[in-house]
Amino acid sequence: MDKHFSYGKIFVIGSGFFALMLVWTFYNAYMPLILGDYIESRAIRGAIMGLDNLLAVLLIPIIGAWSDRLDTKIGNRLPFLVVGMPIAAFFFILIPYGAAITLWVLLVVDIVFLLAMTIYRAPVIALMPDHTPSEKRSTANGIINFMGGIGAIVALFGLSTLYGIDRAYPFIVAGLLLFLAFMLLYFTVDRQPAFAANTSEELEESQAANSFFHGIRLLKKAEFRGHLFILIAIFIYFIGFTGIEALFTVYAVEHLNMEESAAGFTLGFFSLAFVLFAIPAGLLGSKRGKAPMMLLGLIILPLIFISIPLLPFLNEFVSWINEIILLQITLFAAGVAWAFINVQAYPLVADLGGKNRIVFFTGLYYLFSMSSAIVAPAILGLLMDLFSHPALFYGAAASFFVAFFFLRKGSKIMTA
Known part of the structure; x- marks a missing residue:
């Protein structure tokens, strides 16, 4: 040593x-x-x-x-x-x-x-x-x-x-x-x-900034169409994730009338599941393929998000379980699905250009993911303003479904 x-x-x-x-x-x-x-x-x-x-x-x-x-x-x-x-x-x-x-x-x-x-x-x-x-x-x-x-x-x-x-x-x-x-x-x-x-x-931010002009010019070329679709998928689903992260407590307090402390505590089950399942998700990605595991997560996670506004109605039929506990269990499942997506994303992008372009595509990954984090809370917040609080989850779910389409299309182009 x-x-x-x-x-x-x-x-x-x-x-x-x-x-x-x-x-x-x-x-x-x-x-x-x-x-x-x-x-x-x-x-x-x-x-x-x-x-x-x-x-x-x-x-x-x-x-x-x-x-x-x-x-x-x-x-x-x-x-x-x-x-x-x-x-x-x-x-x-x-x-x-x-x-x-x-x-x-x-x-x-x-x-x-x-x-x-x-x-x-x-x-x-x-x-x-x-x-x-x-x-x-x-x-x-x-x-x-x-x-x-x-x-x-x-x-x-x-x-x-x-x-x-x-x-x-x-x-x-x-x-x-x-x-x-x-x-x-x-x-x-x-x-x-x-x-x-x-x-x-x-630094992630430096690589994002350095990739902006050169990266966008390069991605316009026909041979990088598949790469662009994959990066667009990352940008779109990060809108859903970042919006949920920033506005879940607003939904829980203003719509479900939860105590503020209980709202943050409940969100913790999402983070806990991600930490616990990050390594298993990575192992599955290595065994089954990064893109297939991401696509699986991009189907499961929005279905879970769509179910969250319906939990109060479901609770009427399963009254033996507390509504908040039911929400915590649902968010834990969502955190597992998020692990399947997020753990694979950076390694997938880093592999896009081969060994000679790892740094370049790393920069593009940070550029697309960070750009969405700037605008996502405002976009999903606007949906909540226009269509009521449950629109947070419907909007996030839509972002994951759209991302599924772009990731699948990009993966097909890359493997063609």
Whole structure:
């Protein structure tokens, strides 16, 4: 083992991802409800929820490249963590208090929070490759993603419970955990890491931005028609997924009259199922084929979504089971179906161009998936405004059915 490499440091770096996912997951679940105190339109609330994705695509490549070049006494990554993480933690704690004053105070607090998160996101991601030799990066990345997944589950199960006690409590706890992660990182990571290199080009957002003009031009060519259909499928089904992620709690609270804390807790069953079934889904994809498993998921998941608005009626016939428990079971099944789709998607796209174009198609994957995350909450929010709350699930289901058509057509072209 390289004397400069330490799994202990990887777990500390993973604590940064744990806190990052903890905060983001809770923010995505509950910010639409907080905005609902002032804004009735789900489309406007959805547009605000897409702001973080827009900032990420625009600013993170710039910040990542800046952190590659910066040279200070505490290294090139830590200055961004010193600025971003404490400010993000402080303003996250302020969100419920800003919401109690006026909408404009809430929006100012929210924008500062989002900017602070954007400042440190790229540098904290770069810490892993800075401290890890290339042959160990897959293992280290697995550790970090696992800790991020745990953060998401803790947010929806643990912080949601605190939200039911007092709206401010989960923001305080999450903000303090984010600050604790900053302290651990500040006193643990190397100032001059042994494996440091320019990593800005490896960032998802950088690859998305770099692929925009060149990638779109290339995809216009006839020989890339199949590739384009597959990427369009990814863009379309991410509209459904991101919309559900951002607006499910709005549906549960405003339409089902659930407690806000119960809404976030219930959404946690979707995330839990995805974490539990990610590895089995990957193994099945390797055995049965990535596209066939994705197509299976793209049929099952929308059928589950269509059934969700019908659960209150179904509950009249199966009254022995609690309506909320029935919804939680349904969302768990949806999370399994989502694992069949999402686990296969990136490897499928990375394989499209062969070994010589892995980086290029990786960039296109991030471009198409992130672009949908910017617009999806506003699109599905508008459907909810126009056609009532159940339109969230019908719209999401439609996106998966349309994606099925494009993925099947693209796969047929690729195998012809």
